[in-house]
Amino acid sequence: MQIDVFTLFPEWFEWFSDQRHMKNLAAAGTTLDVVDMRATTPIANNRVDDTPYGGGAGMVIRVDVVEAALRARYGADPAELRQRRRVVVLSPVGRRLDDGLAEELAREPELTLLCGRYEGFDQRVHDHFASDVISVGDYVLSGGELAAMVVIDAVTRKLPEAHGDERSALEESFSKELDGAPEYPHYTRPAEHRGWPVPEVLFSGNHAEIERWRREQSELRRVTRDLPS
Ligand code: SAH
Numbered sequence: 001m002q003i004d005v006f007t008l009f010p011e012w013f014e015w016f017s018d019q020r021h022m023k024n025l026a027a028a029g030t031t032l033d034v035v036d037m038r039a040t041t042p043i044a045n046n047r048v049d050d051t052p053y054g055g056g057a058g059m060v061i062r063v064d065v066v067e068a069a070l071r072a073r074y075g076a077d078p079a080e081l082r083q084r085r086r087v088v089v090l091s092p093v094g095r096r097l098d099d100g101l102a103e104e105l106a107r108e109p110e111l112t113l114l115c116g117r118y119e120g121f122d123q124r125v126h127d128h129f130a131s132d133v134i135s136v137g138d139y140v141l142s143g144g145e146l147a148a149m150v151v152i153d154a155v156t157r158k159l160p161e162a163h164g165d166e167r168s169a170l171e172e173s174f175s176k177e178l179d180g181a182p183e184y185p186h187y188t189r190p191a192e193h194r195g196w197p198v199p200e201v202l203f204s205g206n207h208a209e210i211e212r213w214r215r216e217q218s219e220l221r222r223v224t225r226d227l228p229s
């Protein structure tokens with residue numbers, strides 16, 4: 001998978017790209033390229049934003065700045081680009097990221113992520129360049145960089161090359177394998193800690209019974225969400 005992320009703060013991705021998770025993916029052919037939108041701005045003095053029409057606080061990232069960055073990268077009209085690759089605008093107003101959407105994006109050979117800053121992008125970026133507008137939750141971050149990292153992490157986890165043991169990625173919270181429910185609890189050594197027990201069934205060696213117990217626990221968590229009782 002080829003991932004391009006467009007940002008005004010490319011240095012945010014230096015640490016991220018350097019982590020083992022991303023390095024393993026790179027070794028398996030998944031690339032993450034970071035594109036600095038300021039580098040191609042057509043506006044004097046390297047500006048990328050302007051005051052909002054209609055007034056109000058904050059600055060808005062200009063549509064012509066995003067157009068120039070996309071054109072420079074893909075050599076194509078950005079208004080047509082979205083017909084052949086997913087171009088995602090990160091924005092709190094977008095479709096909420098969930099496991100299904102992560103699966104969907106993981107099937108794409110190429111992915112473009114546009115990170116906003118300040119008040120966000122001129123609406124025409126959403127309307128004419130984006131195939132998707134994606135939110136990582138109903139709260140507001142200062143920039144799209146962390147949101148893009150969340151999307152990249154959730155999506156690349158779905159790629160087979162991200163895992164030594166592929167099963168661990170299959171039976172995860174919200175996956176089809178668990179019918180969309182949160183995952184069941186895990187336990188490991190010690191068998192006893194401060195008198196807090198491990199459920200007996202896990203020592204039974206009865207795989208069918210263990211599986212049944214795990215499914216039950218998983219279903220229960222749809223309701224409890226593992227909140228302290
Ligand atoms: N004025 C906007 C918020 C802008 S926050 C509003 O009220 O909706 C600046 C940038 O951070 C956005 O352009 C977006 O790229 C990113 N961002 C903030 N919160 C986000 C979220 N929940 N999901 C995805 N991106 C987010």
